[in-house]
Each structure stands twice: as C-alpha cells, then as structure tokens.
Amino acid sequence: MKEEDKPIKTGFSRRNFLQVSGTGVAGLAVAPLLGAQAAEQKNLERPFEVPNAVDIQLNINNETIKLKIDPRASLLDTLRYKLNMTGTKKGCDAGHCGACTIHINGERKLSCLTLAMRHQNDKITTIEGLAENGVLHPVQQAFVDNDAFQCGYCTSGQVMSAVACIKEGHTKSTEEIKEYMSGNICRCGAYPNIIKAVQAASK
Amino acid sequence: MNFFQYTEAKTARDAIKAKQEKEASYFIAGGSNLVDMMKEGIQHPQQLVDINTISGLRDIKNTGDTVYLGTLASNTAAAESEKIINFAPLVSQSLVKGATQQIRNMATIGGNLMQESRCPFFYDVSAACGRRTAGDVCPTVTAKDGIRTNALFGLNESCNTPHPSDMAVGMLALRSKVVLQSKKDTRKLALDKFYHIPVKENTKITHLQDDEMIVGVEIPLEHGFNHSAYLKVRDRKSYAFALISGAAALNIQTGTILNAGLASGWVGTIPWRFEEAENFLQGKAATESNFRQAAKIAISDAQPKKNNAFKVKLLEKILVRTLLMAKETPYGTNN
C-alpha cells in the first residue's frame, strides 16, 4: 500500500483527508478574517462529517440500530459501509444482478435501489440474520450440501432470494424455480447446483 | 446524487400540495426506477415526496363492473391477486413477464405506468437526449439507419425509444383507465389518452398534470373479455426487457369474436394499441386467417429504418401468435 493510501482514521484514506483539508486552506486564503482557521481545525477533528446527515433508526435482524447517515445513502451502502455488515454484496448497484437482495418485512427486495431512510418502520433481514444460535439456515445448509457456488460472490443474494422464493411457494417445478430465481445472476454459472439446493431446501 | 428535501405525505392531497411547493419535486413510490435514475445522474429531484406513507391506496377490489387496483399495490400483489387472475388475467400475465420478483415486490402500479425510458442514450448523460433535456436532438433520431431498439410507431424528431412497460400493454388491451386525483377532484383517463407521443416542448409522455397524482387503475369488465394472452419475445428467456411483446384480449362466444383488445410493447414510443385491427376482428370468426389479416392491418403504418426493419415481420408474427395463444387460453386456465 502506498503511504498516501494508508488509512489515518477508520475508513478514510490519507488522499481523501488531504483533499478535504485542502478545501479548508483555500477558504483560508480568500477569507482570512472569517474564522476559517478555526473552521479548518474543527474540520480536522471530524473531517468527514456528512453534510445534511440525518439521524435514523433501523431494525435489522431484530436489532434496533440508531445511526447517522447521508440521506442519499442506499440501504446497501448503509449496511456495508456504515454498519460493516458486508454479507450483503454490491454487484451492479443498479438493480440488475440481485447480489444485494435482502428482505424487507419478509419480502425480497434490492437494497441497492432502496433509500435507507425510507425504511425506519420496517423489519430488515440480511444474510447475517438467517442462522440461529450458530446453526445455518436450512437454505444456507442446502447451498453448502449441494455445492451451489464457486466464487461465492452472488451467494448471499442467492440465499436471500431462495429463502423468499420457497416461502412464496414458487418452487413447484424446475422451470418455476429458474424463473423466480432469475433475478440473481451468477457470473460463475453455478445455476444447476443452485437449483438443486433450492429444490432440496423446499422439501 | 444531489441532495434533496424529503417529505412523507399522509394523504394524496398533502402529496400534491408538497409537490407543488417546490420545483423539481417527484413522487416516490417503490423507488425502483427513480432511485436508479438519481444514482445515474439522469434526474435531479429537489424534493422527494414519499407517497408510500399514504394509507388506502393499496387495495385491489372487484366492484362488479370493474376491477380496481390502488396505485400502491405492488406489482407482485397485483400479479398474484385472485381478483386479477380471475377477472383481468392479462394484467397478471403481463406483470409476471416483467423484471424479477425482487423488483416486482418493490414496484407499484403508478410507478410502473410512469417508468422512464430504457434507451442507451437516455442513460448516457453525455449524449443529447430529448427525454432528458427538452428540445435536444438525439443520436437515434439523426442516425440515418436508426438503431436496433428504435420504435416503429409514434416516432418524431423528439424521441424514438419504445416505452418499456409490460403491465401497461396488458392494461391497454383491456381498455383500462387511469384514475387521477388533483387537489380539487378526480378524473379518469383511458390509458391510450393518458399517454401521448413525445413532444419537443417538454420531456413528458403523459397527460398527468403537475397538480395530479395517479391513485389507481380501473379495468372495466363491460367488454366481456374471456380469453387473453401476453407474449414477450426478448434476447434472453427471463429478466430482460422485451424486444417486442404482444397482448391480446378476446371476447369469444361460440367461435365468434364479439370484442378484441390488441396491443404491443416495445414497438411504440408509448404502449401501442392497434385499434383498427381490433375493429377488424369484431364480429369475425376466431380463426388463424382472421388473426393474420388483423396482424397485417396492425403493421401497415409501421415506420421502420434499416436497423430495426426486422421488427415489422417479427411484430406481425408475434401478433398472430398472441391471438392464437389467447384463443387457447380462456379465463381461469392460465394462472
């Protein structure tokens, strides 16, 4: 890692830090009498405070979490970068791949096209919330038993989708499973075993 | 993405009021289209008015004369509703061919009708596009031979891209009406009067006014349709927008067509209805040769360019096949 990329505070690279304090310096140059130096110092303490941040509360995997987020943040980015819940994956970030599938009030949805702050009264379930007391959810176990992945990147989305697909009852035939799992793209092409896993778990 | 003000509405009137108070305000329902466009930098709302917080707009009802869908019913709820499956199955048949279960769980009825273009140049914010910036003349209009995705009907110098919705096409064939509420009253517009072909002056393709909100869709049962089918032809088997789709609803009594609804997706700049072909079929026997003639009538005023000329023949075949499928699919047998 280059020196300038080394994190100096959780999650922020030195390069970003320099950019932000640079802005402060520019401010100092044009308005030296307006207390810009003090402002810059404040900036140094908390250099990356998000403008217009909002306080929200989310219910994730039966836990109520209070946090401050950028109002524009997707639920996906909030999970991954704010809460460090990296089980939910970012593939396309545009609704095309299904890697970010989570459950909202029991229904599968795409967290990349979801604004986190709109879901404060909802029950959110992520891949981290499936296992109970250290025991894998039957769908997770079926994926392991059926070797239903290669690189594993799409897997958490596949599993979240499969859990919902089974609950919805869309597993009556291989054709139906294929159709109702088609929102989860697998770049490795592990589809045959994914279908087997869904079939096994639905019994 | 730009910053925006966020307002939760409790009633449709509140929502309209809030929207009118600020420039560049957008209703947000499921968000599956709008959030995508905000992320892509295509749309820049100054305010999002959340309509998901309004109660009473999720109902799916059968009133005897109509089936009514509240605008906030999810695309999944609509597709799987017994009332829809039994009395207006074409809505369900078209919905399940669109997107995926995750997206259908998010998508709403109004959001689906209002969804934006899927044109590659619309998504490329560095390209000129009349649907992003009114008056822009885009590459697909100036390309001599057009591009593959160009529509065949409702073209003009403003925009050439086909409307992407599947559901709207099914609803159009059933002669559905959009129910619009303003601060003062409500009005109903037939779906083919709700959409208009693109214009130079603005980026809209609907007659929805600034002080109006979609509250639901009404599907009339008076036409007596008792057979229907939706055929979606696309580049991959699932999870893709159509290349061309066909929707047919028929009222067949002892082999004679008393009433026909025929529409297509991805061929018009707005969901496209073939009224002349519908009229031709009325009173005719439900036979393949009549279906062929109806399809001929439907394609007669298509405006292809070189790169999408193949679609004319394809459309003709799809319409014949859709009508044949409909004839074989009485209500109550397909879902």
Ligand SMILES: Cc1cc2nc3c(=O)[nH]c(=O)nc-3n(C[C@H](O)[C@H](O)[C@H](O)COP(=O)(O)OP(=O)(O)OC[C@H]3O[C@@H](n4cnc5c(N)ncnc54)[C@H](O)[C@@H]3O)c2cc1C
């Ligand atoms: C990957 C992907 C694949 C897809 N594939 C298909 C497909 O194959 N077929 C298909 O038909 N669709 C497809 N879609 C589109 C999908 O159907 C739409 O995104 C969805 O229907 C939009 O509904 P929404 O409630 O999420 O709308 P939002 O994103 O909330 O809103 C969309 C627009 O509608 C407006 N709006 C919403 N509700 C109202 C109202 N009540 N009154 C007035 N204006 C309103 C909003 O202001 C906004 O401009 C796909 C989408 C994605 C992301």
Ligand code: SF4
């Ligand atoms: S065809 Fe329509 S949507 Fe596509 S670039 Fe031209 S104006 Fe924009």
Ligand code: FES
């Ligand atoms: S990351 Fe959400 S669908 Fe690809």
Ligand code: FES
């Ligand atoms: S296992 Fe690699 S993408 Fe699915």
